[in-house]
Structure formats: C-alpha cells, structure tokens
Amino acid sequence: MKKSLVLTVLLAVLSSAFAQTVPGIFLQEGGWLWTQKDDGVMAAKVKLSEGTELDVYPESKDSAYEGGKSALNFVKVKYESKDYWAISNRLITGKKLAVLTDDVAVYNTPHPADVRNTHLDKGSLVAIGKKQISPVLHSLSFVEVTYYSTAIYGIRTVYMKDAGYSDLSDDIMAFRILSRANELTVVDQKKTILQSALKLNVTPEVRELIQEEIDDLDIEFDLREGGIEGFAGDGTCIVKTQDGSKINLRDFPGLGGNVIGQLEDGTMVIAYQVTSRKQRIDGIREYWYELYDKNTSDYLGWAFGGYLSFEYEDFPE
Amino acid sequence: MKRILVCITAAAVMLSGCSKSNEQPVAQTAPVQASVSTGSTAKAPAPVVKKGTIPSVMIAGGYWTLLSEGENAGKMKWVDYAVPGTVVYAFTPSNASSETPYEVMKGVVRMTDGQKRDFVHITSEDKDYWAQDYSIGVNCVPGLVTGQKSYLYKKPNPADISDKLLPAGTIIGVSEEAVDDSNPFASQYRKVYAYVENKLIEGLYLSTGDFSTTQSDLLGMQLYTKLTEKNKEGKYLISDEVARRELIATANSLNLSSFISEKISSVMYEEGGR
Numbered sequence: 001m002k003k004s005l006v007l008t009v010l011l012a013v014l015s016s017a018f019a020q021t022v023p024g025i026f027l028q029e030g031g032w033l034w035t036q037k038d039d040g041v042m043a044a045k046v047k048l049s050e051g052t053e054l055d056v057y058p059e060s061k062d063s064a065y066e067g068g069k070s071a072l073n074f075v076k077v078k079y080e081s082k083d084y085w086a087i088s089n090r091l092i093t094g095k096k097l098a099v100l101t102d103d104v105a106v107y108n109t110p111h112p113a114d115v116r117n118t119h120l121d122k123g124s125l126v127a128i129g130k131k132q133i134s135p136v137l138h139s140l141s142f143v144e145v146t147y148y149s150t151a152i153y154g155i156r157t158v159y160m161k162d163a164g165y166s167d168l169s170d171d172i173m174a175f176r177i178l179s180r181a182n183e184l185t186v187v188d189q190k191k192t193i194l195q196s197a198l199k200l201n202v203t204p205e206v207r208e209l210i211q212e213e214i215d216d217l218d219i220e221f222d223l224r225e226g227g228i229e230g231f232a233g234d235g236t237c238i239v240k241t242q243d244g245s246k247i248n249l250r251d252f253p254g255l256g257g258n259v260i261g262q263l264e265d266g267t268m269v270i271a272y273q274v275t276s277r278k279q280r281i282d283g284i285r286e287y288w289y290e291l292y293d294k295n296t297s298d299y300l301g302w303a304f305g306g307y308l309s310f311e312y313e314d315f316p317e
Numbered sequence: 318m319k320r321i322l323v324c325i326t327a328a329a330v331m332l333s334g335c336s337k338s339n340e341q342p343v344a345q346t347a348p349v350q351a352s353v354s355t356g357s358t359a360k361a362p363a364p365v366v367k368k369g370t371i372p373s374v375m376i377a378g379g380y381w382t383l384l385s386e387g388e389n390a391g392k393m394k395w396v397d398y399a400v401p402g403t404v405v406y407a408f409t410p411s412n413a414s415s416e417t418p419y420e421v422m423k424g425v426v427r428m429t430d431g432q433k434r435d436f437v438h439i440t441s442e443d444k445d446y447w448a449q450d451y452s453i454g455v456n457c458v459p460g461l462v463t464g465q466k467s468y469l470y471k472k473p474n475p476a477d478i479s480d481k482l483l484p485a486g487t488i489i490g491v492s493e494e495a496v497d498d499s500n501p502f503a504s505q506y507r508k509v510y511a512y513v514e515n516k517l518i519e520g521l522y523l524s525t526g527d528f529s530t531t532q533s534d535l536l537g538m539q540l541y542t543k544l545t546e547k548n549k550e551g552k553y554l555i556s557d558e559v560a561r562r563e564l565i566a567t568a569n570s571l572n573l574s575s576f577i578s579e580k581i582s583s584v585m586y587e588e589g590g591r
Contacts, residue, residue, distance in 0.1 A: 105560040109442050112567040113400045113539035119559035135404075136536055140567065161563065 021055035021078055024093040025127045026086060027148040027155050033084035034065060034074065041066055042074060042085055049179075050148065051125025051172070054079040054086075056093050061085075089154035092146045095127035099175040101205050102164035110134045110142035110159050120147060120160070122209075123175050131162055170200040174210060187217050216280045220256030223288050227276035228253075235271035236294070238316075239263045240309040249301030253288030254279065260301045268294045268315065271308070281306055370406035370440060371419055374459045374490035375399035377512035378452030381436060382445075384428070392428045393436060393447060401488040401512075401542065402459040402535050405441040405448070419455050422447070451517040454490020454510030461535045462487040462511075463576055464527030473497070473506035473522050483523065485576070486538055487511050491523075491530060529574070537577035540568045544584045 029050035034042035042065035057076035063085070064071050074085040103122050108114045110132045120126065129144030141162035149156040166172070177197040181190045194217075197210050215221065239247055244265045250257030253275045263269065273290040284306035291300040379398040384390050399405075407419040420438035425447075427434055436447040437455065462483045471477040473496070483489070492508035506522040529535070544564050546554040555561060568581045 103559045105557070105563040108397060111400055111403065111539075113536065113543045113564070114403075115543060115555060115560045115564060117555050117557050117560060119557050136532065137567070137571075139570070 021057050022093045024054055024056035024077065024091045025095060025097050026050075026052040026054055026077075026091045027125070027127060027146065028090045029148070031087070031090050031148075033077065033079055033086055035084060036063065040064070045084060046079065048079075049176075051097055051099075051176075052079070053097060054091070056091065057083075060088060090148065092127045092155055092157075095129045095144075095146060096167045097172060098126055098128040098165045098167040099172045100124045100126060100165050101171070101203070101209075104145075104160045104164045106145065107142065107159040107161075111136055112140060112161075116158065120145070122164075123178060125172070125175070126165070128165065128167060129157070132159070166203055166206065168201075168203065170202050171206045173197075174200050174202045174206050178210065178213060181213065191217055212278070215277065216285075219254065219279070219281075221254050221279075222256060223253040223275040223277055223279060228273050228290075229276055231271045231274050231289070235289075235310075236315070237269060237271055237289070237308045237310045239265050239267045239269070239303075239307060241265045241307050247303055247307045249291065249303055251301060253290075253302040255281065257302060263291075263300070263303065266316075269300060269308075270294055270297070271310075274305075279304070369409050371409060371456050372458070372493070373405050373407045373419075373437075373439065373453050373455045374457040374510070375403045375405055375448065375452060376401055376454050376488060376490050376510055378449050380439075380441065380444075380446040380448060381427075383422075383425070383436075383447055389428055392426045393434070394428045396446060399441075399448070399452070400539050402461075402539050403441065404459060405439045405446075405453070407453070407455045408438040408440065421450065451512060454492070454519075456493050457490030457510060458493060458530055459535050460489045460491040460509070460528045460530045461538050462489060462523070462527060463529045463534070463574070464524070467523060467527035469509075469518065470506055470522040470524070473500055473508075474502050477522075479521065481518070481521065483509075483511055483513065483518070483527075486541075486580070487513060488535065488538060488542075489523070489528060491528065531574070533571045534574050534577050537568055537571050537573045537581060540564050541577065541580045541584065544568075544581075 026048050027050060028048070031048055032044040033046040033048060035045050037043050040063060042063050044066060055078040057078070060073055060075040062071045063074050065074075073088040075088045075091070077084055077086045077091070100120055100122050103119050105119050106116050108116060112134060124147065127146040129146065131141055131143045134140040134142055142159040143162045143165075144157060145160045145165075146155050146157040148154070174197045177193050181194050181197075184190045184193070191214060194210055194214050198207065198214075202210070215226075241247060246262040246264055248259045249261040249263060251260050269291045270293075271289040271291055275288045278285045278287050281304055286305035288302050289305050289308060291303050292298060293300055377399075380396040381393040382396050384392050384394050410417060410420045413419070421435055422438065423435045424433040425436050426432070435450040437450055437453050439446050439448050439453065462485055465485050467483045467485065469479045469481040469483060471479050488511075490510035492510070494508060496503040505525055507525060507528075509518070509521065509523045509528070511518040543555055544553075544561060548554055553561075555564065565581070565585055573581065
C-alpha cells in the first residue's frame with residue numbers, strides 16, 4: 001500500500017516534469033484562467049490583464065464552461081506556479097511581448113496598400129512575430145503582430161510597419177504603470193506611481209510620455225511656461241462643443257487661468273498663438289489657443305483646443 | 318526498487334506520449350529576437366516563382382476559399398479584397414496544355430449569393446485561394462496606365478485601333494506571352510487585362526508608351542486608390558485617421574512620377590483642410 005502511494009506521487013511529479021511548456025502571452029484584457037470542476041465544466045478562477053506572460057502545456061480540450069452555452073477549446077497553462085486552463089484563442093506562443101509606443105495601422109499582408117480600416121492604440125500590449133521586408137517596397141519592413149480583437153472575440157494576427165513599438169521590459173513595465181495610473185482617482189497616488197515609472201530604464205519616447213502624464217496632473221499650471229508658438233497657417237476656427245454649451249476664455253492657458261469671458265458654440269474666431277504643450281481635459285488632450293475676434297481682431301483670451309474646430313467643413317457657408 | 322523505476326519510466330513515457338497526441342492549437346511561430354523598433358533589419362525577399370505556378374496579377378475583386386466541409390461544401394466563400402496590382406500565382410494542373418495552362422473550376426456556387434462563377438486556383442503569401450476569372454490576369458506582370466488618351470488595339474498594329482480607351486491610373490495586367498517576331502509592331506504593343514466600370518477587358522492591346530511597369534508608380538497608384546475609394550454612401554472605405562496617415566507617409570517616401578505625385582498631393586491637400 002505504502003509502495004503504491006510512493007509510486008503514485010512519483011508518477012505525478014514525473015508527469016509534471018515531463019510535460020514541457022513553452023512561454024505564451026495572454027492577450028485579452030480582463031480575460032480568465034479556468035479550473036475544471038468535477039463535472040468537467042470549466043469555472044473562472046483568475047482574471048488576467050492584457051499581455052500577461054504564462055507557460056503553455058501541449059495539451060488542449062474542448063469543454064463547456066460556466067456562463068457559456070457551447071463548448072470552447074481550452075489549453076492547459078501554468079501561471080504563478082499553478083495549473084489552469086485558458087481559452088485557446090486568447091493567447092499565443094512563440095512571440096515576444098511588446099508595447100505600442102505610437103498609434104499604428106494594421107495590414108492584412110506586408111503590402112503598404114493592404115491596410116485595414118482600423119488601428120492599434122498607443123499603450124496596447126501585443127505579441128510581435130517575424131519581421132518581413134515588403135515584397136513591393138524593399139525599403140519598408142513589416143512585422144507580424146498578434147492582438148486580441150473584440151470584434152472576433154479572439155486573437156488576430158496581422159502586420160504592422162516595423163516601428164512604433166518596444167519589447168524592452170522597462171518600457172512594457174512603464175506602460176503597465178501608466179495604465180494603472182489611469183485607473184486611479186487620487187492625484188497624489190497617480191503622481192507617485194508615475195514618478196516611479198520615470199526611475200525605470202525607459203527609452204526617451206516613453207520617458208516623454210510619462211512626463212506628459214505627470215504634467216497633465218498639474219492642471220493649475222500656466223502652459224505658457226512650457227512655451228508658446230505663433231499659429232502656422234490660417235488660424236480661423238469655430239467653437240464646437242458636444243452639447244452646444246459655451247466655452248470659457250481665460251487670462252492664461254490652463255485651468256488655473258482666471259475666466260475673463262465666454263464664447264457661444266458656433267462662434268468663429270482667429271487663433272494667433274498656441275501652446276507648445278497639450279493638456280488633458282475631459283479626456284481630450286489638446287493645445288490651448290490665444291483667440292482674437294474674427295471681425296475686430298480684439299483680444300478675447302485663451303481657450304482649450306478640445307472645443308475648437310479648424311476643419312473647414314465645420315464652418316458655416 | 319529496480320522494478321519500480323522501470324515502471325515509473327514507462328509510465329512517464331506513456332504520459333508524455335499522451336499529452337503530445339493532444340496537441341494544443343494555440344497559434345505558434347518561431348521565437349523572435351528582442352529589439353526596439355528600429356526599422357528594416359529583415360532580408361529582402363527574392364522573387365520566387367513557385368514550381369507549378371504562373372505569375373499572375375489581381376486586377377479587381379478578391380480572394381475566395383473553397384469549402385470542403387459542412388452543408389456548404391463545394392461552395393466558394395469570400396475571404397477578402399485584393400489590392401489591384403498584387404502579384405499572385407496561378408496553379409498549373411498536372412495535365413496542363415496550351416488550352417488549359419492553369420487550374421480553373423467552372424460553375425462553382427458563391428456562398429454569398431448562390432450565383433455560379435468560374436474560379437482560378439491561386440496562391441498568395443503562401444495561402445491557397447481562388448479568384449474569379451474576371452479578377453485576374455494570368456501570366457502577367459502588373460502595370461499602370463499613364464497615357465492620358467490610351468486607346469486599346471484589337472491587334473498589335475496601329476491600324477487596328479479600337480474605340481475603347483483605358484483611363485489613366487488604371488491598374489492592369491500586362492501579358493508576358495511571347496510576341497510574334499514576324500510582326501514589325503509586335504514590340505510596341507502588349508496584350509493587357511483590365512477591369513473597368515464592371516467590365517473585363519481582355520484580348521486587347523495597349524501601346525507600350527501608354528503604360529508603366531515601374532514599381533514605385535504602381536505602388537503610388539495603389540496607395541492613392543486606397544486613400545480615395547468610397548462606399549455607396551460616399552464615405553471613405555479607409556476612414557481610420559492612423560491608417561490614412563500611414564498610407565500618405567508611404568506615398569511620400571516613394572520616388573513618384575509627376576502623374577502620381579500630383580494625385581497624392583491632392584489627397585494631402587484635402588486631408589490638411591479637413
């Protein structure tokens with residue numbers, strides 16, 4: 001009896017050691033790892049964030065799952081030293097985790113005209129595969145990119161230009177911190193973790209992004225201190241708000257400026273100067289503009305660019 | 318003890334074998350090197366003509382796949398649009414002859430509308446597809462109509478001019494078939510394939526002065542077409558700002574002839590004003 005128990009334990013240890021895993025990347029934000037109950041149905045156990053790295057066993061099965069009507073294909077994975085099951089089309093193996101440092105367009109093939117009518121956002125965590133020179137433009141290199149698509153509820157592999165991403169671990173960590181910071185509501189907390197991201201060995205572009213986020217938190221800041229420039233081209237613009245409300249004019253650019261007037265939605269004005277730095281207000285990152293009356297050229301004040309349109313098609317006939 | 322060890326080893330081998338017989342279907346590729354996006358480091362692919370295929374050009378339409386399972390088995394399912402001017406390869410059948418030089422399946426039902434159509438078997442980017450016969454120029458290289466008044470000819474002879482014109486900017490398939498050496502004009506005309514205003518143009522010739530096979534001009538036109546294509550409601554098919562920005566950036570990196578660069582500039586001007 002004792003002998004068979006030892007044998008069983010040894011078998012379990014050995015089978016685990018013999019089942020080889022390969023590194024994988026889980027690509028769905030807020031997706032689950034599952035365990036199988038006694039009745040064979042999968043039960044959700046651990047919620048993962050986009051870009052979580054785990055180990056993937058060469059074992060899969062179709063199974064019913066709690067909350068779902070039809071069976072899905074699950075693959076066995078190891079995460080934080082424990083075994084789970086993950087829905088197969090949520091993860092990929094054999095690729096490198098990377099963070100997008102810019103908004104990038106995606107392509108069906110490595111042909112620069114075969115672009116899809118969508119893009120991946122800066123800060124997204126994706127899996128990067130092989131590089132390939134475009135067969136029609138040898139000066140242009142593409143790279144395979146796999147991401148989780150909410151349109152198909154699964155991963156999709158396409159191409160992007162070989163630019164606008166980083167697979168350096170500190171850059172990835174910095175973007176994870178940025179993402180966490182955006183979930184926080186206490187400004188001091190946000191500032192603290194963003195400043196910790198600046199201590200990482202990040203690339204200059206990523207450092208600049210983090211610094212911008214920190215600057216955005218200081219909403220009382222006079223943006224003139226960050227530099228102002230003359231407006232290039234025709235500065236004619238129109239006040240355009242979502243709900244037809246008025247916008248404030250301030251004596252300096254930034255929410256710390258005193259309100260010195262208001263402009264009705266649809267008012268046409270001229271911008272002569274613009275701040276060098278943007279500010280995020282109501283989720284919109286835009287510059288501030290120094291505005292003048294379209295007819296009299298009288299000084300009006302500074303207004304946030306998120307509620308101004310420079311698009312001709314918005315102008316009245 | 319020895320018996321236990323043998324037993325354990327055998328069981329471990331069996332377990333290992335079991336897991337392999339149930340290979341997981343997670344997408345896999347070879348591992349890649351770590352890097353920051355630095356631009357081109359991959360090797361330029363050499364053009365390879367696959368054995369048993371004929372280089373061909375997509376002039377319209379897109380790619381289809383032949384369903385082999387389920388209630389729609391034997392029908393063609395739409396996959397995606399092709400960029401006109403894309404080089405693909407038509408399969409040659411094992412019993413290829415001058416009459417059937419490439420593999421065609423006639424009267425296949427389209428899943429989309431139940432209509433029967435003829436399809437050419439092709440491969441593109443190592444994937445197996447079918448293309449409707451009107452959408453492909455077999456044994457062709459891609460070309461671009463550059464002449465402002467490009468008349469088509471019934472035969473490679475100036476006397477055989479037709480009343481049909483190909484608009485400047487049309488992407489065409491230029492036939493690679495051998496020219497008739499006995500015809501003194503043969504080298505001045507090439508057989509072309511085009512799809513204009515929902516009509517296939519085939520078996521007609523174009524003066525070599527009226528088209529270009531320059532890669533950059535062709536690519537410039539493909540980018541311009543992508544930037545300007547609209548749907549039935551008059552909205553751009555590619556409306557995503559990032560996608561449009563990248564199309565323009567690629568076009569700007571090309572050494573284009575004035576014919577194409579003016580077209581691209583007009584789009585850029587429009588984008589700037591929007």
